[in-house]
Amino acid sequence: MTSDSAAALDPAVTNPEHYQVVFENERVRVLEYTDKPGDRTxxxxxxxxxxxxxSSFRRRMYAADDSAHDLELTAGKVGWLAAQQHAGHNxxxxxxxxLFIELKEGARTETGVLGPVGPAVR
Structure with missing residues (x-):
C-alpha cells in the first residue's frame, strides 16, 4: 500500500492480531489471516x-457502506477479491x-515470456 490513507487501512496495521505479512516483494504482498469464532476485525x-x-469458515462481512452479508467459505477455494474496504466477524x-495475495499497483508483465528466464535446464 502506498498512500497515507491506504496505509491507515492496512490490515497488518489495523488488525495485527489477525493479519501477518508472510511474503512481500515489489509486485505482491501475501497476508496470512487467522481468527477464532466470535473474533471481529x-x-x-x-x-x-x-x-x-x-480452512472452512463462516463470516459476516460489513462493506464500506455498513451493509452486511454472510458468507461461507470452503477450504481449498481460490478466488478473486476486487479492491475493497470491509470489516468482518467470524x-x-x-x-x-x-491467505490474501495482494497485487501491487504498477506491476508489469513481460510479453512473450511463458516460463523462467535463463539457461535451459536439461
Whole structure:
C-alpha cells in the first residue's frame, strides 16, 4: 500500500492480531489471516487480491457502506477479491485461516515470456 490513507487501512496495521505479512516483494504482498469464532476485525482495505481459503469458515462481512452479508467459505477455494474496504466477524464455530495475495499497483508483465528466464535446464 502506498498512500497515507491506504496505509491507515492496512490490515497488518489495523488488525495485527489477525493479519501477518508472510511474503512481500515489489509486485505482491501475501497476508496470512487467522481468527477464532466470535473474533471481529476493524475496517481495513485490500487492493485487488487472490484469496486462498485454507480452512472452512463462516463470516459476516460489513462493506464500506455498513451493509452486511454472510458468507461461507470452503477450504481449498481460490478466488478473486476486487479492491475493497470491509470489516468482518467470524460467525461460525470454526477458526478462519486464509491467505490474501495482494497485487501491487504498477506491476508489469513481460510479453512473450511463458516460463523462467535463463539457461535451459536439461
Amino acid at each position: 476493524t475496517r481495513h482495505a485490500h487492493p485487488d487480491s487472490v484469496l486462498v481459503v485454507l 460467525i461460525g464455530d470454526t477458526d478462519s485461516h486464509a
